[in-house]
Amino acid sequence: MSVNKDFFRPDRQFNYDFQSVGAPPTGWTGADRIPEELVPTHCSFCGIQCGMYLKVADGQVIGVEPRDFPHNRGSLCPKGVVAYQQAAHPDRLTYPMMRRGGKQGTLERVTWDEALDYVARRWREIQDLYGRDAVAIYSGSSMTNEKCYLMGKFARVGLRTRHVDYNGRLCMSSAAVAYARAFGLDRCPVPMPDIPLARCLLIVGSNTAECFPILMRWIWQARDNGARLIVMDPRQTGVARTADLWLPVKPGTDIAVLNAMLRQIIHDGLVDEDYIAERTVGWEAVRDAVEPYTPDVAEKLSGVPAERIVAAARLYGGASPSLILHARGIEHSTHGVNNCLACINLALARGQVGKPGGGTTMLTGQGNGQGGREVGQKANQLPGYRHIDVPEDREYVARVWGIPVDELPGEGAAATEMIHLMAEGKIRSCLVICSNLMVSLPDNAVVKRAIQNLDPLVVMDFFLSETAELADVVLPSTVWCEDEGTTTNLEGRVLKINKATEPPGEARRDWEIICDLARRLGREQYFSYSSVHDIWDELRVASRGGVADYYGITWEKIDAQGGVFWPCPDLDHPGTPRLFSERFAHKDGRARFFPIVHEPPAEEPGGDFPFRLTTGRVVYHYLSGNQTRRLGFLNSQAPEPWVEIHPRAAQQRGIQNDDRVRVRTPRGSMVLKALVTESIRPDTLFIPFHYGHEQAVNQLTNPAVEPSVKIPEYKVCAATIERVDAALSGSEPPRENLTPETAPAMFPYTVGEIRDVPERAGKAH
Numbered sequence: 001m002s003v004n005k006d007f008f009r010p011d012r013q014f015n016y017d018f019q020s021v022g023a024p025p026t027g028w029t030g031a032d033r034i035p036e037e038l039v040p041t042h043c044s045f046c047g048i049q050c051g052m053y054l055k056v057a058d059g060q061v062i063g064v065e066p067r068d069f070p071h072n073r074g075s076l077c078p079k080g081v082v083a084y085q086q087a088a089h090p091d092r093l094t095y096p097m098m099r100r101g102g103k104q105g106t107l108e109r110v111t112w113d114e115a116l117d118y119v120a121r122r123w124r125e126i127q128d129l130y131g132r133d134a135v136a137i138y139s140g141s142s143m144t145n146e147k148c149y150l151m152g153k154f155a156r157v158g159l160r161t162r163h164v165d166y167n168g169r170l171c172m173s174s175a176a177v178a179y180a181r182a183f184g185l186d187r188c189p190v191p192m193p194d195i196p197l198a199r200c201l202l203i204v205g206s207n208t209a210e211c212f213p214i215l216m217r218w219i220w221q222a223r224d225n226g227a228r229l230i231v232m233d234p235r236q237t238g239v240a241r242t243a244d245l246w247l248p249v250k251p252g253t254d255i256a257v258l259n260a261m262l263r264q265i266i267h268d269g270l271v272d273e274d275y276i277a278e279r280t281v282g283w284e285a286v287r288d289a290v291e292p293y294t295p296d297v298a299e300k301l302s303g304v305p306a307e308r309i310v311a312a313a314r315l316y317g318g319a320s321p322s323l324i325l326h327a328r329g330i331e332h333s334t335h336g337v338n339n340c341l342a343c344i345n346l347a348l349a350r351g352q353v354g355k356p357g358g359g360t361t362m363l364t365g366q367g368n369g370q371g372g373r374e375v376g377q378k379a380n381q382l383p384g385y386r387h388i389d390v391p392e393d394r395e396y397v398a399r400v401w402g403i404p405v406d407e408l409p410g411e412g413a414a415a416t417e418m419i420h421l422m423a424e425g426k427i428r429s430c431l432v433i434c435s436n437l438m439v440s441l442p443d444n445a446v447v448k449r450a451i452q453n454l455d456p457l458v459v460m461d462f463f464l465s466e467t468a469e470l471a472d473v474v475l476p477s478t479v480w481c482e483d484e485g486t487t488t489n490l491e492g493r494v495l496k497i498n499k500a501t502e503p504p505g506e507a508r509r510d511w512e513i514i515c516d517l518a519r520r521l522g523r524e525q526y527f528s529y530s531s532v533h534d535i536w537d538e539l540r541v542a543s544r545g546g547v548a549d550y551y552g553i554t555w556e557k558i559d560a561q562g563g564v565f566w567p568c569p570d571l572d573h574p575g576t577p578r579l580f581s582e583r584f585a586h587k588d589g590r591a592r593f594f595p596i597v598h599e600p601p602a603e604e605p606g607g608d609f610p611f612r613l614t615t616g617r618v619v620y621h622y623l624s625g626n627q628t629r630r631l632g633f634l635n636s637q638a639p640e641p642w643v644e645i646h647p648r649a650a651q652q653r654g655i656q657n658d659d660r661v662r663v664r665t666p667r668g669s670m671v672l673k674a675l676v677t678e679s680i681r682p683d684t685l686f687i688p689f690h691y692g693h694e695q696a697v698n699q700l701t702n703p704a705v706e707p708s709v710k711i712p713e714y715k716v717c718a719a720t721i722e723r724v725d726a727a728l729s730g731s732e733p734p735r736e737n738l739t740p741e742t743a744p745a746m747f748p749y750t751v752g753e754i755r756d757v758p759e760r761a762g763k764a765h
């Protein structure tokens with residue numbers, strides 16, 4: 001397999017003619033057509049949300065053109081260039097399906113009436129027998145704000161269940177909570193064009209070049225201006241190869257390094273005492289907490305050479321403005337919140353947060369990862385980042401929705417906990433929208449058994465995902481360019497997605513399907529929207545006065561300004577690109593320090609499992625791969641998963657490049673190709689997670705979660721690797737034979753309150 005790393009080079013010129021980027025889908029007829037219309041919109045994939053024009057002829061999207069938008073300045077990455085090929089793809093689901101003959105039966109074509117009547121009837125039966133909370137919604141953030149908002153409202157008002165959560169739980173819920181705790185507000189504080197102002201960039205746990213290719217242009221610009229670059233990652237990723245300093249950390253041990261850096265900065269006299277005194281609370285405890293982390297102690301814990309830690313502290317501590325960019329490498333951890341808080345401690349001690357080009361930022365992953373977590377589809381949240389347990393928040397939203405406040409359910413289970421409740425039979429039916437949890441949740445054998453307990457499992461998707469394959473009812477919906485609405489990108493910039501074409505066959509828009517289900521549940525009066533704009537206007541009002549206030553954002557303003565940053569509390573307000581320049585969002589205006597100590601990952605290597613297995617992404621695929629594995633060019637570049645292993649480790653085990661190997665963890669095993677590379681620590685293995693069935697790395701991952709926000713520890717578990725011929729001759733321990741009854745025991749957590757509430761204004765988030 002060849003992974004063409006040149007694709008994310010900033011100087012590469014993309015040719016937007018699709019013929020240069022691989023074969024179009026079968027049946028394609030658009031190659032020689034002249035576009036009649038250019039529809040301005042944004043990419044369907046990552047959190048950058050690059051601006052693009054879709055070329056339309058005869059009502060079909062036939063290509064893409066650059067669009068000069070403030071944050072992507074006309075560029076697209078390889079995924080953005082072919083995103084449009086999803087629309088006319090022959091694999092599109094074009095009619096509803098239901099499983100006949102029980103769980104072993106097949107999915108067969110039905111009419112919309114049959115499918116929706118059945119679902120509504122079953123939901124009524126289940127709720128009558130087992131209570132309202134026996135039906136759940138598992139939602140996603142690759143959808144517009146309007147749809148994410150609707151899913152939260154549909155759960156609470158349509159189904160009146162408390163169980164609604166979404167895939168952001170798996171993504172960066174730990175970072176969101178860290179920001180809410182430290183700053184009182186969860187949003188990236190800096191707009192992308194501020195990045196070149198930084199004199200030093202510290203990238204912690206992000207493969208930025210492959211996951212946010214277009215952000216790299218801002219990083220190169222900072223580098224051209226002389227900024228220093230430090231990258232902390234167990235792998236020498238594309239961006240690490242260009243860094244001044246690479247910190248090759250053992251997966252799961254970043255706190256040791258971050259604390260040692262802060263200790264060094266203190267000893268070097270580089271803390272900003274005035275800033276600490278005027279703008280923060282809690283410094284003394286942090287100063288004391290980091291003192292034991294000498295460079296030698298940190299080296300022992302993290303594997304990063306002590307002198308590199310000192311060098312990093314001096315590079316970072318000697319520059320201003322300095323910006324820390326962090327992502328899932330530290331957030332997918334059983335101490336993910338603390339990892340982020342350790343980054344924040346560094347930036348606050350240096351007086352950076354609130355400075356143009358300074359501070360910390362999380363790199364939000366999904367297309368609408370930011371908006372999806374503030375419009376009310378989280379288990380404990382109402383629109384506007386309001387909290388479902390705060391009486392005045394409940395009253396406000398109940399009033400907007402026109403329901404008595406005591407009808408509004410309380411907090412539900414986190415997405416990871418829902419699996420537990422399904423296995424226990426407490427959740428009996430679930431609507432999965434915009435998620436492919438058979439690929440994305442950890443330890444997926446347990447997930448499979450849990451969701452097979454559901455009757456019915458209802459999946460709304462536009463391609464038959466690995467999860468939809470197991471569904472009892474499949475509802476065909478639309479790809480992003482068949483509908484309109486807004487997304488909020490990783491900067492907090494609200495953008496407008498426009499419709500370029502109509503849904504194929506009988507496929508229907510998600511919001512129309514949801515409103516139709518609400519009608520069948522007898523809740524029509526609360527879902528009588530005639531357009532997406534109606535939903536947007538209600539969302540604006542529902543968010544009004546909340547932390548994430550969208551009230552002043554209109555579609556017209558988005559067009560006129562090139563996006564609008566929230567908070568934007570009234571119609572004359574221009575929006576807020578930079579946060580915290582004067583004050584933080586806590587009541588007293590100050591940021592919070594939190595003393596953080598190193599904790600090991602939930603599962604450490606040892607005995608039969610000597611390696612640390614970590615997982616993540618490659619530039620060519622998006623998340624569970626259900627979309628990108630169907631796009632010819634992208635799939636041709638990375639058609640199957642591989643495991644990265646260091647030459648020294650490979651030699652010890654007699655493994656050569658391209659050998660087939662078996663990787664095993666306490667939960668399962670998989671066979672795949674070895675990629676022998678010096679760019680990974682010798683004690684670490686890496687597998688991309690974009691593949692399904694026997695190619696899914698989530699057969700192996702640890703379902704342990706962060707105790708307060710329940711994000712899984714995707715980034716480290718214990719593993720072993722052997723050549724397949726060696727593996728076959730050895731005896732492999734049999735996997736425990738799980739039944740739905742024994743499955744819950746596999747989840748080392750109990751269902752409880754999600755403790756992501758900062759102290760501000762009682763429970764304001």
Ligand SMILES: Nc1nc2c(c(=O)[nH]1)N[C@H]1C(S)=C(S)[C@@H](COP(=O)(O)OP(=O)(O)OC[C@H]3O[C@@H](n4cnc5c(=O)[nH]c(N)nc54)[C@H](O)[C@@H]3O)O[C@H]1N2
Pocket residue numbers: 046047171204205206207208210211212232233234235237249250251252253254327328329330364365366614615616617618619620621622623624686715716
């Ligand atoms: N091409 C592509 N782009 C994407 C996506 C995609 O699927 N494909 N998904 C989008 C989404 S939803 C997200 S969340 C983002 C994710 O964006 P990133 O977080 O940048 O991507 P990941 O590959 O998950 O992990 C980042 C890095 O963390 C490293 N890492 C592993 N363990 C540790 C550790 O313990 N400490 C440190 N410091 N680093 C560690 C891995 O080696 C990896 O290089 O990307 C977004 N963009």
Ligand SMILES: Nc1nc2c(c(=O)[nH]1)N[C@H]1C(S)=C(S)[C@@H](COP(=O)(O)OP(=O)(O)OC[C@H]3O[C@@H](n4cnc5c(=O)[nH]c(N)nc54)[C@H](O)[C@@H]3O)O[C@H]1N2
Pocket residue numbers: 140142143144167168170171172328332365366433434435436437439440441442460461462463465477478479480510615616617622623624625626627689697698701714
């Ligand atoms: N091992 C491992 N596992 C991981 C991660 C990791 O790094 N390692 N990363 C985690 C992260 S950060 C994330 S964000 C999750 C993502 O996990 P998922 O959310 O499960 O993955 P997606 O591929 O985004 O799934 C979205 C599904 O919804 C469909 N879809 C897209 N848009 C729409 C829409 O508008 N409407 C409808 N109805 N359907 C739509 C797509 O076709 C796809 O099948 O995976 C997590 N899992």
Ligand code: SF4
Pocket residue numbers: 043044045046047048049050072075076077078079080081211212213214215
């Ligand atoms: S960087 Fe993200 S938003 Fe931009 S084209 Fe690539 S996938 Fe799409």
Ligand SMILES: [Mo]
Pocket residue numbers: 170171172365366
């Ligand atoms: Mo994500």
